[in-house]
Amino acid sequence: MAEHVVTTKTYYIIWAFLMFFTALTFGLSYLDLGAWSAVIAVLIAATKATIIALFFMHMKYAEKVTQVVGVASLFWLGIMFVLTATDFFTRYFGTYAPQ
Amino acid sequence: MHHSHGTTEAVPPSRYLAFQFEDLAQQRESATLGMWIFLSTEILFFGALFTAYFIYRGIYPKAFAEASGAMLIKYGTANTFILICSSLTMALSVHAAQMGKRKLLTLLLVVTAVLGCVFLVNKGFEYHQEWLEHHVPGPGFEFPESSDPRHAQIFFSLYFIMTGIHTVHLIIGAGVVLTIAFFAWRGHYPPEYHTPVENVGLYWHFVDIVWVFLYPMLYLVAHRHF
Incomplete structure (x- = not known):
């Protein structure tokens, strides 16, 4: 199977998402969301990990x-x-x- | 020469093709599969530490929140952004390799390793300050601000073990990236064979993913409620 070439545009978009989610999880940690704060932090981390695996690590095209x-x-x-x-x-x- | 069977003309095998593979695509896919099998062992390796973290956090939530409040959040946050940028330059390296841009590939790999080193220097300053504050577990450990210093020490133990092993991975990663950068500069990775770039990239992104989970779990646990 021919190798899939991910465009640099895709990489920049993923990077922007990752920077945004990092800022978001940092900001949210200053709000008192009770038990939800941990759930939201883990969900954001899982989202970041998923898009890293799918696009940076090419799992989507593997x-x-x-x-x-x-x-x-x-x-x-x-x-x-x-x-x-x-x-x-x-x-x-x-x-x-x-x- | 006339081919009576109507098959396509035989292409001479690439000098990059090892004898046991049918073609370069099969060789590349095998290497990637092997790398992912290695990464799955890494996932379970770090997974055991995450399991320990979840168990102790579940049992001592207050001590963990208090100890997390003592984390130096500016270092942790800066390092998260730095690693994400290094993952971008690593991903762009793979693209440069696919396009056959030798100099750009070398440059991007060096930038990736440099960003990794910036992370390590930050981590060093952070560890140093934690040492001065007596937050390193052991006989010198002190954390009088906590209502439960003995169990806060468990948090600090997990913090130093998890970030320490992550740091070891990053040191190895930076070393391998620099090695690959050297061979890339020497022209060893043309578009038809850039598997080493792809696989060191997989390792680098994996180390980034580990940090993506370490950051909220260690730095962001109710640090405001201290």
Whole structure:
């Protein structure tokens, strides 16, 4: 398959998005959004990471098998997060809680 | 010579083609796939540290918010912008390689490495100040502002381990980018074979992505509520 050449214009647009989202997450951290502040910060970070992977890292144009490797690594990351959390965050149900 | 089968004329194999591959496209795709498999191990490597962070933050949210409030946010924010700019110059390097612009490719790679070094210098100043403030975990650790210094120390431990390993990755990345820049300048990466540029780019962007998550998790956790 011929290699896909991403235009420099696309790269500049992605860069502008990344700069904007960084400024946004910095600015939002000064607002008191309660529990939402962490959720929004992680969502912004995930958005930035996604567009870096899709365009700077060419995942959007990659071979299927390469895309599968990318998605699979996220899947295993999810297993690590979820299974570990099910232990630690259910350990103290109805009993002693630290701090 | 007459070809009776009507097939296209045989093209002599490229000097860049290793014998085990059918063609340059297959060779390039194999290299990219291999790089992504390596990056998936890196994702899980950093993922384990992120898991530790989530667990301890979940258990000690107040200590983490207080400790995060002591982060030097100007360094963290400046470094986030610097890494994003370095990812742009890295992406533009790949484009320059595809276009066969040797000098531009070399220049962009050097600029990428220089931006990485600016990040490292910033990080050095930041670590130095944290050392002076006794925020480095260990016998000299002090954080009397916190209601819970013992658990705030867990935050600082994770901060130094995560940013420390990220910094090691960046040092390696800058070294490899400079090496690739040298060979690019010598004309080793024409448009038909620029896989090393592409793959060092994948590594560089990955290190950027790690920082994209470290920045809000370490610097922006309720620093206002301190």
